[in-house]
Amino acid sequence: MKRKIHLSVALLSTAITILVAFFMMITFYKFNNNNQMDSLKNTGNLISNVIHLTDADELNTLKTHENTNVRITLIDSDGSVLFDNKADMNNIENHIDRPEVKQALKKGTGQSIRYSTTLGYDTYYYAIKLENNIILRVSHEAENPLTAFSGILPITLLILVLIFIITYYTSSLLANHILRPIEVFTKNIGENISEEAFKYLSVYDELSPFIRTYESQNKEIENKDIDLEEKSTLLDVISSSMGEGIVLLDTSMKIMSINNSGIRLFNGSRNISYSGKDFIRLCRDLDLNQTLEVSIGKKSSNEVMINHNNKYLNIYINPVLRNCELTGLLLLVVDSTEKHKLDIMRREFSANVSHELKTPLTSINGYAEMIKNGMAKGDDITKFASIIKREGERLLSLIDDIIKLSKIEDNSDDNNLEPVNLYTLGKDVVNSLELLAKEKDIQLELKGISIFMKGNKGMLQDLLYNLLENSIKYTNPGGLVQLTICEDSKKTIIKIKDTGIGIPVEHQDRIFERFYIVDKSRSKKIGSTGLGLSIVKHIVEFHKGKISLESEVGKGTEITITF
Numbered sequence: 001m002k003r004k005i006h007l008s009v010a011l012l013s014t015a016i017t018i019l020v021a022f023f024m025m026i027t028f029y030k031f032n033n034n035n036q037m038d039s040l041k042n043t044g045n046l047i048s049n050v051i052h053l054t055d056a057d058e059l060n061t062l063k064t065h066e067n068t069n070v071r072i073t074l075i076d077s078d079g080s081v082l083f084d085n086k087a088d089m090n091n092i093e094n095h096i097d098r099p100e101v102k103q104a105l106k107k108g109t110g111q112s113i114r115y116s117t118t119l120g121y122d123t124y125y126y127a128i129k130l131e132n133n134i135i136l137r138v139s140h141e142a143e144n145p146l147t148a149f150s151g152i153l154p155i156t157l158l159i160l161v162l163i164f165i166i167t168y169y170t171s172s173l174l175a176n177h178i179l180r181p182i183e184v185f186t187k188n189i190g191e192n193i194s195e196e197a198f199k200y201l202s203v204y205d206e207l208s209p210f211i212r213t214y215e216s217q218n219k220e221i222e223n224k225d226i227d228l229e230e231k232s233t234l235l236d237v238i239s240s241s242m243g244e245g246i247v248l249l250d251t252s253m254k255i256m257s258i259n260n261s262g263i264r265l266f267n268g269s270r271n272i273s274y275s276g277k278d279f280i281r282l283c284r285d286l287d288l289n290q291t292l293e294v295s296i297g298k299k300s301s302n303e304v305m306i307n308h309n310n311k312y313l314n315i316y317i318n319p320v321l322r323n324c325e326l327t328g329l330l331l332l333v334v335d336s337t338e339k340h341k342l343d344i345m346r347r348e349f350s351a352n353v354s355h356e357l358k359t360p361l362t363s364i365n366g367y368a369e370m371i372k373n374g375m376a377k378g379d380d381i382t383k384f385a386s387i388i389k390r391e392g393e394r395l396l397s398l399i400d401d402i403i404k405l406s407k408i409e410d411n412s413d414d415n416n417l418e419p420v421n422l423y424t425l426g427k428d429v430v431n432s433l434e435l436l437a438k439e440k441d442i443q444l445e446l447k448g449i450s451i452f453m454k455g456n457k458g459m460l461q462d463l464l465y466n467l468l469e470n471s472i473k474y475t476n477p478g479g480l481v482q483l484t485i486c487e488d489s490k491k492t493i494i495k496i497k498d499t500g501i502g503i504p505v506e507h508q509d510r511i512f513e514r515f516y517i518v519d520k521s522r523s524k525k526i527g528s529t530g531l532g533l534s535i536v537k538h539i540v541e542f543h544k545g546k547i548s549l550e551s552e553v554g555k556g557t558e559i560t561i562t563f
């Protein structure tokens with residue numbers, strides 16, 4: 001804008017200068033003309049007064065002054081030329097039709113200016129009627145305008161230059177002054193425009209609609225910016241707090257965006273920026289890369305499960321389309337390792353359950369068959385019947401344990417929470433196991449204080465029963481089993497300690513698994529199911545507690561539960 005104004009100012013200054021020069025020339029030319037005519041009149045009057053026009057000598061004197069630039073002509077009242085100091089008298093024509101002569105004959109004086117095409121400039125004529133009706137005409141060739149100008153040219157040029165400079169300078173100053181507020185305003189565009197800049201600009205009433213529009217648009221943009229920022233922060237928060245991985249690929253399988261979970265699940269490094277890198281640098285799994293290529297080729301959704309660094313990942317691939325054109329792929333990566341393990345466990349569990357149920361039933365069936373066919377006689381019948389009873393009881397306790405497990409897993413007892421006095425509960429359990437302990441000559445002790453905790457009474461009873469029963473089962477006669485209920489730094493602690501056979505280190509991690517039994521022959525004898533500790537673990541988890549185990553073969557086992 002400034003350049004445009006400066007250009008306009010320069011053009012305007014030039015135009016003004018040219019105009020001034022033109023008018024100066026016209027004025028000077030007119031002034032010069034008037035001057036020349038006046039001087040010609042003076043000369044004419046002077047000659048008419050001073051020289052005796054009848055005197056031939058004097059006229060000849062004028063003729064001798066051929067160098068004078070004034071032409072003197074004497075014309076008779078009929079137009080015939082009597083004397084001319086410059087022209088050849090033999091060829092001279094009648095002058096009666098000359099305008100200045102005509103005027104002089106009528107009014108006493110006459111004047112005219114005529115342009116000579118041959119000379120290229122004007123000639124001034126002045127005629128006076130003398131007393132004897134003779135016309136004295138003086139004429140003078142006008143000065144060549146260019147020659148006349150050359151005299152005043154330097155001063156004219158100086159004036160013109162000065163006019164140009166002054167016009168240009170003042171217009172520039174004016175333009176700068178007018179543009180200053182706009183400049184201050186525009187300099188601030190893009191940043192926060194200060195109040196001062198607005199005040200500056202508001203001096204122009206004409207700009208107030210523009211300011212208003214600018215302000216409202218600015219506010220709109222600001223709001224949109226905030227909106228966008230909020231949306232992008234929200235997206236960032238969502239994607240970064242998601243446990244699932246999100247990966248955005250372009251059509252050449254380059255990573256456009258990936259969240260932290262995505263990097264973690266593919267075992268990438270948090271210090272590397274994967275944006276713009278090939279996906280294969282993050283995951284080389286052949287299956288996945290081939291499926292991605294298929295999805296790009298067919299613009300189709302796909303699902304693939306891969307085993308990546310001991311993790312089972314379910315990857316849901318979705319094409320990203322814009323105007324039906326594929327622009328990339330969106331990958332949702334779900335860690336299904338736990339689910340996968342659970343599936344395996346469930347399958348193993350079903351197989352184990354069927355096996356565990358089948359074994360006692362087969363033996364019950366077998367013995368019952370023998371009794372039915374009369375193959376058992378006398379004492380055998382009692383022996384077989386007691387085996388059937390024992391196997392039946394084992395079957396019952398197995399079914400009981402399975403029901404308990406599935407109940408805990410379903411969290412169906414979630415609403416049965418109540419304040420439970422663990423010490424009182426422990427006392428009840430100890431009492432119910434007193435007989436079993438006595439039979440095995442094991443000393444059963446309860447220590448500690450009354451502590452209340454909010455929990456499921458039935459489950460907590462099962463927990464204490466299972467652990468104490470295990471301790472009695474796996475402790476040799478003469479041993480000691482202790483139950484302690486205590487508190488430590490506001491945590492409720494249950495300890496079950498025995499001086500039993502202990503658990504070998506290699507089994508310690510696995511005894512909480514379903515149907516896991518350390519010594520199968522021994523467990524079978526004592527009617528174990530391998531579900532007891534699994535139930536205990538689930539009950540502890542249900543109450544958001546922790547269970548730990550310390551055991552040494554031949555010395556004993558201590559199980560600690562902290563709520």
Ligand code: ADP
Pocket residue numbers: 466470471474498500501502503511516517518519523527528529530531532533534557
């Ligand atoms: P079970 O019904 O066989 O007792 P559990 O799940 O309760 O099943 O126990 C799993 C295995 O852990 C048992 O077979 C046993 O070998 C071992 N075990 C559990 N408690 C003790 C303990 N107090 N002392 C020694 N071994 C134990």
